[in-house]
Each structure stands twice: as C-alpha cells, then as structure tokens.
Amino acid sequence: MLRIENLNSGYGKLHVLYDVSIDCGKKEIISVIGPNGAGKTTLLNSIFGIADIYSGSIKLDGEEITKLPPHIIARKGVAYVLQMINIFSELSVDENLRISMALSRDKSSDMLDYVYELFPILKERKKQRAGTLSGGERQMLAMSIGLVRNPKLLLLDEPTAGLMPLYVNLIMKKIGEIRDQKGLSIVLVEQNVQKALEVADKVYVIVSGQVVFKGLPSELMGEREIMKLYLGMGD
Amino acid sequence: MQIAISVGTFMQALVWSSILSLTAIGITLLYRTTRVPNFAHASFVTTGIYSSTIVWVFGFHPYWGIPLGFILGGLVAVLLFYMLEPLRKRKASIFLLMIATLSFDILMYGVLNVLADTLQFEFKILSRNIYFVPMDFDIVGIRGIVLISLAAFLVTMIALQLLLYRTNLGVALRACMENPSLAQTLGINVSRMLLISWFIAGATAGVAGALLPFYQMCNTYTGTYYLAEMFCASTVGGLDYLIGAPIGSFLLGFAKILLLSSLASVVGPDIINYMMIIPLSILVITLAVLPTGIAPLIMKRRGV
Numbered sequence: 001m002l003r004i005e006n007l008n009s010g011y012g013k014l015h016v017l018y019d020v021s022i023d024c025g026k027k028e029i030i031s032v033i034g035p036n037g038a039g040k041t042t043l044l045n046s047i048f049g050i051a052d053i054y055s056g057s058i059k060l061d062g063e064e065i066t067k068l069p070p071h072i073i074a075r076k077g078v079a080y081v082l083q084m085i086n087i088f089s090e091l092s093v094d095e096n097l098r099i100s101m102a103l104s105r106d107k108s109s110d111m112l113d114y115v116y117e118l119f120p121i122l123k124e125r126k127k128q129r130a131g132t133l134s135g136g137e138r139q140m141l142a143m144s145i146g147l148v149r150n151p152k153l154l155l156l157d158e159p160t161a162g163l164m165p166l167y168v169n170l171i172m173k174k175i176g177e178i179r180d181q182k183g184l185s186i187v188l189v190e191q192n193v194q195k196a197l198e199v200a201d202k203v204y205v206i207v208s209g210q211v212v213f214k215g216l217p218s219e220l221m222g223e224r225e226i227m228k229l230y231l232g233m234g235d
Numbered sequence: 236m237q238i239a240i241s242v243g244t245f246m247q248a249l250v251w252s253s254i255l256s257l258t259a260i261g262i263t264l265l266y267r268t269t270r271v272p273n274f275a276h277a278s279f280v281t282t283g284i285y286s287s288t289i290v291w292v293f294g295f296h297p298y299w300g301i302p303l304g305f306i307l308g309g310l311v312a313v314l315l316f317y318m319l320e321p322l323r324k325r326k327a328s329i330f331l332l333m334i335a336t337l338s339f340d341i342l343m344y345g346v347l348n349v350l351a352d353t354l355q356f357e358f359k360i361l362s363r364n365i366y367f368v369p370m371d372f373d374i375v376g377i378r379g380i381v382l383i384s385l386a387a388f389l390v391t392m393i394a395l396q397l398l399l400y401r402t403n404l405g406v407a408l409r410a411c412m413e414n415p416s417l418a419q420t421l422g423i424n425v426s427r428m429l430l431i432s433w434f435i436a437g438a439t440a441g442v443a444g445a446l447l448p449f450y451q452m453c454n455t456y457t458g459t460y461y462l463a464e465m466f467c468a469s470t471v472g473g474l475d476y477l478i479g480a481p482i483g484s485f486l487l488g489f490a491k492i493l494l495l496s497s498l499a500s501v502v503g504p505d506i507i508n509y510m511m512i513i514p515l516s517i518l519v520i521t522l523a524v525l526p527t528g529i530a531p532l533i534m535k536r537r538g539v
Contacts, residue, residue, distance in 0.1 A: 050419075071422050071423055072422075074420060074422035075422045079420065081420075082417065088413045089414075102406045103406060104422075146420070149421065149422070
C-alpha cells in the first residue's frame with residue numbers, strides 16, 4: 001500500500017529525516033514511535049506533501065506520490081488526521097462530517113453511517129458546535145472527518161495526545177476496529193508506546209530522524225536497550 | 236419641499252451604503268480567507284471607476300462599465316494574488332503581506348494615472364473629473380443609480396450566499412476560511428480557493444467603482460480616499476462573518492449621510508470637510524462596546 005524508500009526530508013534548510021524507509025501493507029497498522037523531536041510528525045508531513053522532500057521515494061499502491069501537493073495526495077485516497085486544529089470548530093459536528101463528505105470523490109459511500117456507528121457519541125452531539133466538544137470527542141470527530149472520505153490510507157498523528165485514559169483506550173480500540181472492518185491501512189504516530197504496540201502489526205522506532213528499529217511489536221519488546229534508551233521503558 | 240429633501244437624502248444613503256457594501260464584502264472575504272488586510276482594495280475600486288470611463292469613451296453608456304469593472308477588478312486582484320502567493324508559500328508574516336498589498340496599491344496608482352493621462356491626452360476627456368450623474372436615467376422620479384446600486388448589492392449577496400452554501404466550491408471556500416490546514420487534508424486546493432476569493436473581492440470592488448461616478452466626482456485617488464471607510468464598514472460589521480460587511484456598510488452609510496445632512500442644516504455645508512469623522516467615530520464606539528463587531532452578536536443570538 002505505502003512504500004517509502006530512502007526518504008530525506010525536512011523544512012527548508014532544516015533536515016529532519018535521514019534515509020528513512022518504511023512499508024505499510026494493506027489492512028495493516030504500522031506504529032511509528034520515538035522520543036519528542038525524532039521526526040515522527042515530519043514523516044507524516046512528508047507522506048502528505050507538506051514537508052520538503054530532498055530525496056527518496058514515496059509510493060502509494062505503486063504510484064509515485066513524492067512531492068505531489070497535499071490536495072492531490074488527499075484525492076488519491078490518503079486521509080491525514082492532524083494532531084492539532086483538526087476540526088472546524090465553528091461548525092456543528094454534522095457539518096464537519098458533511099463538508100468532508102461533500103469534498104470526497106466517493107459521495108455514495110455509507111461512511112457517514114459507519115462513523116456514527118463507530119462513535120455513537122458524535123450522533124448524539126451532531127447538532128452541537130464542534131468547538132464545544134471534549135478533547136476525546138474532538139479526536140473522534142477528527143478521525144471521522146478523515147474516515148468519511150473513505151480513504152485507502154489513514155495517517156494519524158498522536159490521536160491520544162492529552163486525552164484521559166478512558167478515551168485513550170477507546171480511541172486505540174476503534175483504530176483496530178477501523179482496520180478490521182474497513183480494511184484500511186493506517187500509519188499511527190504515537191507517544192503512548194504501550195498502546196501503540198498493542199494495536200500495531202509492525203512498529204518503527206525513529207530517533208533523530210533515523211529508523212533505529214523495524215519489526216514486530218513482540219520483537220521490539222525484546223530490544224531492551226532501545227526500549228530503555230529511546231522509549232523510557234524497561235529497567 | 237422638506238419631505239423631498241428627506242427622501243433624496245435617504246436615497247443618497249441607500250446608494251452609498253450599497254456601494255460601500257460591495258467594497259466591504261471583498262475586504263471581509265479576503266480577511267476571512269487570508270487574514271490579510273488588503274490595502275490594494277482602493278486600486279480595485281479605482282479600476283472600476285476607469286472601467287466605466289473606458290466604455291463611455293468608446294461610445295457606450297457608462298453603466299456598461301459594470302461588467303467590465305467586474306472583470307478588470309477581478310483580474311487586478313488576481314494579479315495581486317500571484318504577487319502575494321510566493322510570499323505566502325514562504326510563510327511570510329501577515330504584516331509583510333499587508334505591506335505587499337500597500338506596495339501593489341502604489342504601483343496600481345501609478346498605472347491608473349498613466350491610464351488617466353492617456354484618456355486625457357488621446358481622447359481629450361477630463362479623466363480626473365469623472366462624473367456621470369448627468370447621464371443617469373430616472374424611473375418614476377427615482378434615479379437609476381439608486382435602483383442599480385441596490386440591485387448590484389442584492390445580486391452580489393444572493394450570489395455569494397448561493398455560492399457559499401449551495402455548491403461544493405462554496406463548501407471548499409468556507410472550509411478554507413475556517414481552517415486552511417484541515418481543508419488541505421480534505422483534498423482542497425487552498426491556493427485555488429484563495430485565487431477565487433481574490434477574484435471575487437476584486438470583482439465586487441470593481442463593480443462598486445464602476446457605480447461611483449454616478450454618485451460623486453471621481454479621480455485616480457477616489458478609491459484610496461474611501462479605503463479607511465471600507466475598512467471601518469468591515470470592522471464595525473465584524474470581520475469574522477461575511478454578513479458583517481453589509482451590516483457595517485449600511486450602518487455607516489446611513490449614519491454618515493443622514494448625520495451630515497442634519498448637521499449641515501445646523502452648522503452649514505462646511506461640515507462635509509469633516510465627514511470621515513462619522514464612520515471613524517462609529518468604529519471607535521463599536522469596538523469599545525463590541526470588539527468583534529456587530530455580526531457575531533446577531534449570529535450568536537440566532538445560534539449560528
């Protein structure tokens with residue numbers, strides 16, 4: 001689904017990612033973890049055409065999307081759920097979803113019903129102004145805005161940041177459900193290592209802009225040094 | 236006689252408010268989409284003034300300058316968009332973008348003066364005293380400019396309402412106004428939406444400019460002269476809502492004309508030299524009481 005090879009990217013003269021290679025298969029969740037400032041969000045920004053790409057290649061379903069503008073990448077079936085400012089706060093919950101649907105190529109999809117089933121609280125609050133939702137509800141809405149477009153690939157940037165544990169568990173559970181029920185590929189950037197490992201099929205650890213580990217979550221658990229040095233886990 | 240003067244003053248206020256609305260809509264639209272206070276709006280208006288002058292020079296009635304003003308005003312705005320876009324992409328500050336609009340306005344002032352000189356020397360017209368009031372028509376005692384300026388304002392508002400709330404393009408424009416970063420993730424070409432916003436803003440200002448010579452004598456400085464009033468109208472109405480532009484314009488337009496008329500009968504016609512005090516005073520008072528303007532108050536009461 002998504003293949004990144006030898007990616008070097010950043011912002012202007014600020015080189016952030018160095019020779020990063022990542023694969024995400026169909027119906028697969030890959031978790032990208034690492035310390036603050038490692039370049040995790042820059043990876044998503046690079047996939048979505050927001051960061052500057054110096055060299056390397058990004059392919060979606062075998063098609064080169066490197067250096068395409070964000071709106072074209074979105075139209076190719078990539079949905080990016082930003083960490084911050086990820087909803088239209090002045091509009092109602094329903095308007096947020098309908099705007100996203102109206103701009104989608106696949107207007108006939110049943111994804112609106114699906115997201116209301118996935119997050120029933122949003123249906124209860126559909127007439128409420130989005131800016132008045134709680135942190136967890138905002139995050140559900142942000143994910144739903146991406147989902148109603150019926151994407152092939154979902155990029156999630158720290159969807160549980162700042163949420164209380166109840167919502168963290170719920171959001172992570174729903175991410176797994178989305179993959180299983182809709183067959184989406186998901187790139188999940190996450191600070192909560194434990195939760196990220198629970199839901200992931202594959203995991204990448206990025207430190208200082210470089211991939212220092214790739215493999216199965218169970219394999220990472222055996223890498224005591226990485227867990228301790230970079231992820232603050234283990235003894 | 237007294238009643239006739241009152242009706243005339245009311246009509247004058249209606250005309251000025253409609254024209255002011257057409258300019259303020261663009262200022263509010265651009266502020267909503269780009270957050271840039273556009274000083275070059277003055278040039279868009281003056282481009283409209285000379286659009287009606289050009290059609291008149293070529294033998295048509297100056298009202299035919301309205302469609303030409305729409306197109307030329309829009310094109311001048313698009314030119315400015317292409318000048319600003321590289322700066323925006325390099326994440327230039329709002330202040331820098333604002334200064335760039337001011338520079339463009341100065342450049343356009345020069346271009347419009349060259350045009351005025353050309354019209355004066357080649358076509359032998361007084362191109363710095365553009366005044367079409369004597370050419371206006373009457374329908375049952377109502378001057379053409381009253382009907383046409385009101386119609387232009389209403390058509391613009393209805394068209395904008397339909398565009399923004401009934402079309403996908405409008406949905407995309409609203410998404411860009413609210414949150415450009417998020418709009419981008421939905422597949423919206425933000426640059427194209429900005430281009431469309433600039434065209435609409437320039438076009439409506441161009442129409443306003445084309446109507447102005449039927450209201451008062453105009454020259455190459457007229458747009459700049461009224462720039463502060465245009466900003467006052469947008470700000471008093473509320474920059475966060477498009478409907479704020481006509482609300483502010485009608486409040487300021489009527490207040491200015493009616494107050495001036497009343498004061499002139501008491502202290503004499505010299506009061507006209509101080510007419511800009513009225514919109515500026517209303518701006519100060521409104522901002523002291525309602526810092527975000529009038530529209531948010533109305534919209535929140537309606538639950539919007």
